[in-house]
Amino acid sequence: MSIQFKKLFREPGYLFMVLLFPLMIGGMFYLFAGHTQIPMSGKTIYDTMVPGLFIMPALAGLIFVAVSFSQVKSEGLLKRIYTTPTSSKEFIGSVILTNSIIAIIQIALLTGFVALTGFQYDANFIGIILASIIITIFYIGTIAFGLICGILGSSVNTATGYANIYSIPQINLMFFTFPEAELFRRFVPVYYAMDALTIIFDGTSLANLTIWIDFTINMIVTMLIIIIAVLLFKKYGKFN
Numbered sequence: 001m002s003i004q005f006k007k008l009f010r011e012p013g014y015l016f017m018v019l020l021f022p023l024m025i026g027g028m029f030y031l032f033a034g035h036t037q038i039p040m041s042g043k044t045i046y047d048t049m050v051p052g053l054f055i056m057p058a059l060a061g062l063i064f065v066a067v068s069f070s071q072v073k074s075e076g077l078l079k080r081i082y083t084t085p086t087s088s089k090e091f092i093g094s095v096i097l098t099n100s101i102i103a104i105i106q107i108a109l110l111t112g113f114v115a116l117t118g119f120q121y122d123a124n125f126i127g128i129i130l131a132s133i134i135i136t137i138f139y140i141g142t143i144a145f146g147l148i149c150g151i152l153g154s155s156v157n158t159a160t161g162y163a164n165i166y167s168i169p170q171i172n173l174m175f176f177t178f179p180e181a182e183l184f185r186r187f188v189p190v191y192y193a194m195d196a197l198t199i200i201f202d203g204t205s206l207a208n209l210t211i212w213i214d215f216t217i218n219m220i221v222t223m224l225i226i227i228i229a230v231l232l233f234k235k236y237g238k239f240n
Contacts, residue, residue: 022057022106023113029053030117050119051197052174055190057106058139059167062146065099066159069150092230096143103139107132122203131200134215138193141222142167144229151232192217 033045121128145166153159170190185191196214204211 019102019105019109021060022053022110025056026053026110026113026117034117046117047119048198050114051194051201053114054107054110054135054197055138055174055193056171057110058103058135058142059171059190061099061103061106061139062142062149062167063160063163065095065143065146066149066153066163067156069095069147070153070156070159073150074156089230092144092147092226092233095147096140096226099143099146100136100140103136103143107135107139121201123200124203127200127203127206130206130211130215131197134193134196134200134218137215137218137222138189141189141218141225144222144225147229148225148232151229151236189218189221192221 029049030046033049036045037043038045038048123131146163149159149162149166153162170188173185173188174190174194192214196211196218199208199211199214200206
């Protein structure tokens with residue numbers, strides 16, 4: 001757990017990318033869309049982009065996880081881990097826990113930022129809590145996928161390439177509006193997290209079935225990714 005926390009405080013570039021980059025993206029969203037009203041809705045384009053603002057750091061963060069794990073492999077630290085009683089589950093769990101703490105910090109910063117920009121949550125307190133849980137589950141899934149990229153990647157560049165293949169199409173699909181994009185969105189995990197957040201932030205009743213379908217799919221996908229990460233680490237981790 002300590003490796004990435006040390007990076008967070010010892011390397012200014014890593015600190016910027018992990019904590020300040022999401023705020024910078026939020027600032028750009030607000031600057032370009034914060035005052036553009038959507039006719040007949042009472043909302044700005046920025047208001048509709050807020051759910052994506054919470055999701056984007058997760059997709060960007062998996063690249064840092066993939067790179068970090070690749071560096072750990074190249075430095076031979078995995079061999080040291082295998083001389084300890086640490087199991088694959090414990091190792092994967094510690095990486096996920098560390099990055100989940102970082103994700104929670106990001107969520108807190110973004111929550112404060114969007115409040116300062118005047119974004120109004122139409123959801124009640126329970127809805128906000130549920131939205132936070134959904135975001136965290138999605139973060140955990142992307143963190144685990146970053147580990148998969150790091151495990152399979154033979155180098156930092158390869159791991160980064162795998163991470164980009166997973167994240168960039170999802171980031172693009174978050175904002176494309178042509179009809180075909182709606183179909184493709186349903187085949188990527190980001191759709192279900194975004195859809196649930198949008199519905200909740202709009203103040204829709206939490207009894208809405210779509211919210212819980214999205215929640216369930218988000219949870220299942222995350223659990224599958226974690227299981228795959230553990231299995232791949234058992235099979236390939238020790239040999240790299």
